[in-house]
Structures are given as structure tokens and as C-alpha cells.
Amino acid sequence: MNDRPPGLTARGFPHAPPTRYSRTQQQVKPSGTDTPAPHTAPGLGDPGRRRHSAPESSTRSTRTHFTTRGNRSPPKPTKGATLMTYATNLSTTDNNGKIMLDPEQVHDILVRPFLAQSIASQVTTPVTIDGHTNKVRFPILVSDPQVGWTAEGEEIAQGTPKFDQITVTPTKVAGLVIQSNELVNDSNPNALNQVGQGLVRQITNSVDAAFFGPTLAEPAAPGLEAATTAKVTATAATTFDWAEEAIGLAAGRGYTINHFVANPADAVTMALVKESTTSSRGLLQADPAQPSVKTIGGVPLLTSPHVKAGTVWALPTMAANLVIRQDANVVADTSAFFTSDRTAIRATMRVGFGIVAPDAIVKITLAGA
CATH class of the missing domain: 3.30.2320.10 (hypothetical protein PF0899 domain)
Incomplete structure (x- = not known):
């Protein structure tokens, strides 16, 4: 006669709830028995741990997360890090052989040096807009609201200011550097730093030339x-x-x-x-x-x-705004020049001028x- 309370095993332990196993953790039952698989050491199949793991998807994701060796998150750029040295420190690429940096990293090695070097950014008001926004509108006050002396208890005359507006659509300014993998992997870091600084300087010069110099053909922003x-x-x-x-x-x-x-x-x-x-x-x-x-x-x-x-x-x-979209990016690609054993590093920003x-x-x- 079985006198043990319902829900308990022969040793007095409660039955573990049903568990969904991932493919690498799934236990194989002995043939011809319905006995649950035995407990294993913690971390090797412990139900208390497995019940918190997410079920395996029926389809494998094709998205690649860009990390360094050991599947760790990419390190934050250290003080003084440059575009080239940081990009070449990343070793894991996607299926197309590309390395991409996240927005915070791009800001540290591209946007921040640009703002520091660009004369246009120093004499205007920088405005950052969302990367999904194609344009931004700036209101321009054409005339102030009318005011006047008013006796106590009298109605105050209504004044209506007049506004106009300008619309700024940031356009792309980009730089591309192609280097041999020997230089990328084996040269003195100073050489890589100079290449990276030159790419930032190339974008800076393009923006300043459009702002101060003669009006350039589209898609350059009018200055x-x-x-x-x-x-x-x-x-x-x-x-x-x-x-x-x-x-x-x-x-x-x-x-x-x-x-x-x-x-x-x-x-x-x-x-x-x-x-x-x-x-x-x-x-x-x-x-x-x-x-x-x-x-x-x-x-x-x-x-x-x-x-x-x-x-x-x-x-x-x-009097003027420097509009920068948040979708600036830096991409290193080894696939485009695979046959010549070279790496291409591309940096892009979208910039516009709002002269109000x-x-x-x-x-x-x-x-x-």
C-alpha cells in the first residue's frame, strides 16, 4: 500500500515541474521507461536552473552581435582612442565580413573629435536629431507680438507674433580609408592613429568647406x-x-x-x-x-x-544651427578587398546648416x- 502523500517522490521530495530543455541541455530517457531523468550536478542539467532558461526558437536568428574574443561586449574606447585603432581591435565580424560600432562608440571616436576640430561647430549651435528623422524645422520670429500701455481694469489688446520657418535636411558626408591588413595588424599604432585622424579630418574639412566656402553642388549643405x-x-x-x-x-x-x-x-x-x-x-x-x-x-x-x-x-x-543626425556610423569591411588582403574603413555622418x-x-x- 502506498501511504505517501500525493505529489511526493519515494524519498519525500516534491516532483519537479515540467521543464523545457534547450537542445544542449536535453536529457535522454532510458528506453522503455517513463522515469524522469536523474538529477545532475548544478549547471549541468539542474531543473531549478533549467526552468529559467528560455525555450529554443524553432528558427535560428541570422542577426550577428559584434563582440570581441570570448563573446564579451566590445570595450569602451579609452581616452585618446582613435577611429582606426578602435575599429581594428574588433575581431568578430558578421557573415559579410563587416565590423560595426554601436552609437556610443561612434560618438566617442567620430562625432566628438569632429565637434572639437570643426570651426563650423564652434561658431554655431549644434543640434542633434533622431536617426529616423529626415528633416528638422526651425521657427523664425518675423515680428514680435504687439504690446502697449493699458489702464487698470481694461482689456489687454491681443498681440499675435508672426513666424516663418526653415527646413533643414541633413545630407551625407563620408570618408573611406583602405589599408593593407599588414598595416592594420602589424604596424606601429601611431601609423594607424594617423590614418584614423585623417578620416575624421576629411569629414571635418568637408563640413567646414561647405559652411564657409563657396556654395557647393548638391547634396552638399548650403552654407x-x-x-x-x-x-x-x-x-x-x-x-x-x-x-x-x-x-x-x-x-x-x-x-x-x-x-x-x-x-x-x-x-x-x-x-x-x-x-x-x-x-x-x-x-x-x-x-x-x-x-x-x-x-x-x-x-x-x-x-x-x-x-x-x-x-x-x-x-x-x-544665428545658425549645425544639425547632426544620430545615425553616424563607422564600418570596417574585409570582404570588399578580400582578394588583395586589404581592409576598408568607412565613416559617414549626415549634416545640415540651419541659418535662422x-x-x-x-x-x-x-x-x-
Whole structure:
């Protein structure tokens, strides 16, 4: 007679609940018996552990997670890491031979150095939009709401401000570097660093050239030369009266000039201008907060080779936006150049310019230009 309570085994232990086994953990029952498979050591088939494992899918996923050796997550870029050294440290690729970095890694080795090096990013307001957004709209206040003196107890007259808007569609700027696998795997890291820095510099130069230089053909984003800006003409090369005039024009429109940007050759000429014929002190003064930066009328003077010689731009930071989409990416591919034993590293960003107050930006033409 069986006197044990229901639900208990012969040894007094409760029956384990039904368990779904993964393919690698499934126990094989002896032929001709319904006895459950015996317990094994923890981690090798223990039901308490197995009941928490997810059932195996009927179809195997084709998605590949990009990890380093040992199936660990890719390491975070260390301080000073560059695009090339970090990309070549990844060893696991997908079925097409590609290595992709996640958005945080791309920001550290591509977007952050770009923002630090680009003069356009320093004189505008950077705006980041979602990678799934194709365009962004910026409202422009055409006229302020009307206000007036109102007696106590009287109705306040309604004022309706007028708005316009501009639409910015970021377009792609990309760089591609192709290197032999011997260089990638065996060379001094400094050589790889230089290649990676050159790729970031290539993108930076493309963006700055579009912003400061002549208007480029599509798909390049239209820059300052395409905008209807205020204009000042310098009457003498030995004074900086043009700077004060530009500051005044922007102030009349409710903006403050935050930077002057000139061609490096013109900046050297300005640096040689003295206070007087009997003084060796230059008119350009060092910024107390950044001694390496010169100022004109208290406004920092930056340089860019993409500014036309004889031209100086006076820019309020709030007058223009630098739009960057979040889908910047870096991909290393060994398949495209498999037969020549080379690796291609591609970096792409989508960038646009939103100039919301062109009449507060001043284009200055130097004397003799």
C-alpha cells in the first residue's frame, strides 16, 4: 500500500515541474521507461536552473552581435582612442565580413573629435536629431507680438507674433580609408592613429568647406555664402573699425557677435597691425581665458582655410544651427578587398546648416580684397 502523500517522490521530495530543455541541455530517457531523468550536478542539467532558461526558437536568428574574443561586449574606447585603432581591435565580424560600432562608440571616436576640430561647430549651435528623422524645422520670429500701455481694469489688446520657418535636411558626408591588413595588424599604432585622424579630418574639412566656402553642388549643405547676410566693407587695413561696425549691426538685430572667423593669411596680417607707428604692441589682444586665442574688441578671432582670403565672418552663435543626425556610423569591411588582403574603413555622418538669423551674420570685406 502506498501511504505517501500525493505529489511526493519515494524519498519525500516534491516532483519537479515540467521543464523545457534547450537542445544542449536535453536529457535522454532510458528506453522503455517513463522515469524522469536523474538529477545532475548544478549547471549541468539542474531543473531549478533549467526552468529559467528560455525555450529554443524553432528558427535560428541570422542577426550577428559584434563582440570581441570570448563573446564579451566590445570595450569602451579609452581616452585618446582613435577611429582606426578602435575599429581594428574588433575581431568578430558578421557573415559579410563587416565590423560595426554601436552609437556610443561612434560618438566617442567620430562625432566628438569632429565637434572639437570643426570651426563650423564652434561658431554655431549644434543640434542633434533622431536617426529616423529626415528633416528638422526651425521657427523664425518675423515680428514680435504687439504690446502697449493699458489702464487698470481694461482689456489687454491681443498681440499675435508672426513666424516663418526653415527646413533643414541633413545630407551625407563620408570618408573611406583602405589599408593593407599588414598595416592594420602589424604596424606601429601611431601609423594607424594617423590614418584614423585623417578620416575624421576629411569629414571635418568637408563640413567646414561647405559652411564657409563657396556654395557647393548638391547634396552638399548650403552654407553662409548662400544666405542673405549683412555686409560691411573695411576702408583701411590698419584699423579694426570694421569689427566694431559688425558688432553694432548684430546688436541692432538683437544678437551678440561671439566669433570672428578669417583666413589664416588675413589673421597673420591683422596680428602685425600695431597700435601706432611708434609702438610694438599689436592691436590683436590675447584672450585672458585662452592665451592662444586672439581677440578683436573682446571677440575671439578664429581661422579657417575655407574662408575666402579678404573675407571675415562675424557670427552670433545663436544665428545658425549645425544639425547632426544620430545615425553616424563607422564600418570596417574585409570582404570588399578580400582578394588583395586589404581592409576598408568607412565613416559617414549626415549634416545640415540651419541659418535662422542671416541678417545678424555679417560678412566683412577687408580693404584691398
